[in-house]
Amino acid sequence: MSECILIVDDDQAICRTLELHFKQSGFRVALAHTAEQGLQKAAHVDPAIIILDIRMPGRSGLETIAEIKQIANSARVIMITAHHDMDSTISAMKEGADEYIHKPIDLDELDEAIDRALNYRQAENKEVFSSNNCEPGQPCSIMVGSSKAMQKVFKMIGRLASTSANVLITGESGTGKELVAKAIHSSGPTSDGPFVAVNCAALVDTLLESEMFGHKKGSFSGAVQDQTGKFGLADGGTLFLDEVGELSLTIQAKLLRVLQEQEYFQLGGSKPMKSTARVIAATNVDLAQAVQEKNFREDLFYRLQVVNIHLPPMRERMSDLLPLAETLLKRINRNMERRVTHLTDAATNILMGHQWPGNVRELENALTKAVALCPGDVIMPEHLSLQSNNNPSVGSSEQRPLTELSLKDIEKEHVARILASTRWHKGKACEVLGVSRPRLQRLIVQHDLENPYGQ
Incomplete structure (x- = not known):
C-alpha cells in the first residue's frame, strides 16, 4: 500500500492543489481543515507525512505538533506558513517539525522535503526537540531573515535546542554571532542559567587567564581578593567565547583541559574547580587554516x-x-524615543547598492545615525553616511568591476535593484524595466531572486 500524506490547512484551494499533486505521485492523501480534524484523521489514516499549516483559525499548527506526533508517532511533520519570522521557525523545529516551508509553496522544494522525511522515517532517525522558547525581548528576536541561508541558521538553532553540544559560530565581523549564541542559549536546556560572554581579543594573556578562570588573593600584583572567573560565573549556563581565534597557544591548552575534563585551576589556586558551562565559541578567522x-x-x-x-x-x-x-528601525526608534518609519526610494537604493563590509552591525550603525540626523519621520539619502557602489553586483560575494561582469550578472543585479527600489511592486517594476509581468516572473525565477516581503 502506498504511503499516506495528511494535509492540515484551512486553505481549501491549497489542499486541493496538493492533493492532486501527491495523488499523481502515487501517494494516498487525507485532508483536514482544522487542527481538531487533523488530530482525528491522524488517528485513522496512519500518515507517513503530515503537512501542517502553522496558522489556522482556532488551534494553531504550533500548538498541534506535539499531540499529532503522539498520535502518529512515526510520521514526519512538515510545517508550511506564509510568515517569515525566526521565532516561528525555531519554535516549529523545536516542537518536532522536520521541515519548515514558506508559502507560496514551491512544489519542487516540497517534494524534496518529503523525500528527505521519508528517508529519515525509514531510517528511524528521529530528532528530539526542546520545548523552550526564546523569551520575548531577548536579542535573538532581532534576528531577521527569509533567505535560505538564514532559514538554515534558524533551523539549526532549533535542532540544537535540546542538546548541550559545543558550538562554533563562524562568519565575518558584524554578522551577529553573539545574537546566535544568545538564541542557542535561550532555546537550550540551560536557558535558566547565566549567559556569560568573554571577548578573547580584548585582554592580554595574563589578564585573560584571570578573567576566564579566576584567581586567588595574592596570586599576582593587584590581586587583593579572590575572584571568580567566567567559567565559574557561567556554571550551569553558557560561556560565549568571542573571537576565540585570538587566544594564545598557552590559553588554548588550558581551555582544552576544561572542555575535556570539565575542570580548571584558578590563578594561584591548587584545588581543581568544576564547571558544567556549555561553551559556544565564535570567530571571524579561518580556524582550519x-x-x-x-x-x-x-x-x-x-x-x-x-x-x-x-x-x-x-x-x-x-x-x-x-x-x-525595518526591524532595526523599530528598536532604534524605541531606544531613541523617535518615530522614524519610512525610507525614500532613493535612500532604499543606497542601502541596496552598498556592499556592507561591516555587515549587520554597519547597517544598524548607519540607521542609528540616520535616525539621529533625520528631523521628521522619513530617512532621505542625505541622512545616510553611505556611498552607493557603482558596482552593480548587489548580493554577490564577488565585488568585481563592471568590466568583469557577464551580461547575466548585470541583468540579475539590475532586476534586483529595481525590485528593491519598488519594494517588490511588480507592476511598477515592469514599467521601469519595460517588460511584461510574465517576463518579469521568468527573470525572478531564472536569477533565483527572493521576495523579502513574502508576497
Missing part, C-alpha cells in the same frame, strides 16, 4: 566545533536587508 599554520590547536578546534553554524555576510543575503532594516 590557523591549525595548518600551527597558530591554533587541532584538538581544541575539534572540541569547539562539535556543531558549526556559519553566518553569511550581508552581501550574500541582500533579500533580507529591507526587512532587517
Whole structure:
C-alpha cells in the first residue's frame, strides 16, 4: 500500500492543489481543515507525512505538533506558513517539525522535503526537540531573515535546542554571532542559567587567564581578593567565547583541559574547580587554516566545533536587508524615543547598492545615525553616511568591476535593484524595466531572486 500524506490547512484551494499533486505521485492523501480534524484523521489514516499549516483559525499548527506526533508517532511533520519570522521557525523545529516551508509553496522544494522525511522515517532517525522558547525581548528576536541561508541558521538553532553540544559560530565581523549564541542559549536546556560572554581579543594573556578562570588573593600584583572567573560565573549556563581565534597557544591548552575534563585551576589556586558551562565559541578567522599554520590547536578546534553554524555576510543575503532594516528601525526608534518609519526610494537604493563590509552591525550603525540626523519621520539619502557602489553586483560575494561582469550578472543585479527600489511592486517594476509581468516572473525565477516581503 502506498504511503499516506495528511494535509492540515484551512486553505481549501491549497489542499486541493496538493492533493492532486501527491495523488499523481502515487501517494494516498487525507485532508483536514482544522487542527481538531487533523488530530482525528491522524488517528485513522496512519500518515507517513503530515503537512501542517502553522496558522489556522482556532488551534494553531504550533500548538498541534506535539499531540499529532503522539498520535502518529512515526510520521514526519512538515510545517508550511506564509510568515517569515525566526521565532516561528525555531519554535516549529523545536516542537518536532522536520521541515519548515514558506508559502507560496514551491512544489519542487516540497517534494524534496518529503523525500528527505521519508528517508529519515525509514531510517528511524528521529530528532528530539526542546520545548523552550526564546523569551520575548531577548536579542535573538532581532534576528531577521527569509533567505535560505538564514532559514538554515534558524533551523539549526532549533535542532540544537535540546542538546548541550559545543558550538562554533563562524562568519565575518558584524554578522551577529553573539545574537546566535544568545538564541542557542535561550532555546537550550540551560536557558535558566547565566549567559556569560568573554571577548578573547580584548585582554592580554595574563589578564585573560584571570578573567576566564579566576584567581586567588595574592596570586599576582593587584590581586587583593579572590575572584571568580567566567567559567565559574557561567556554571550551569553558557560561556560565549568571542573571537576565540585570538587566544594564545598557552590559553588554548588550558581551555582544552576544561572542555575535556570539565575542570580548571584558578590563578594561584591548587584545588581543581568544576564547571558544567556549555561553551559556544565564535570567530571571524579561518580556524582550519590557523591549525595548518600551527597558530591554533587541532584538538581544541575539534572540541569547539562539535556543531558549526556559519553566518553569511550581508552581501550574500541582500533579500533580507529591507526587512532587517525595518526591524532595526523599530528598536532604534524605541531606544531613541523617535518615530522614524519610512525610507525614500532613493535612500532604499543606497542601502541596496552598498556592499556592507561591516555587515549587520554597519547597517544598524548607519540607521542609528540616520535616525539621529533625520528631523521628521522619513530617512532621505542625505541622512545616510553611505556611498552607493557603482558596482552593480548587489548580493554577490564577488565585488568585481563592471568590466568583469557577464551580461547575466548585470541583468540579475539590475532586476534586483529595481525590485528593491519598488519594494517588490511588480507592476511598477515592469514599467521601469519595460517588460511584461510574465517576463518579469521568468527573470525572478531564472536569477533565483527572493521576495523579502513574502508576497
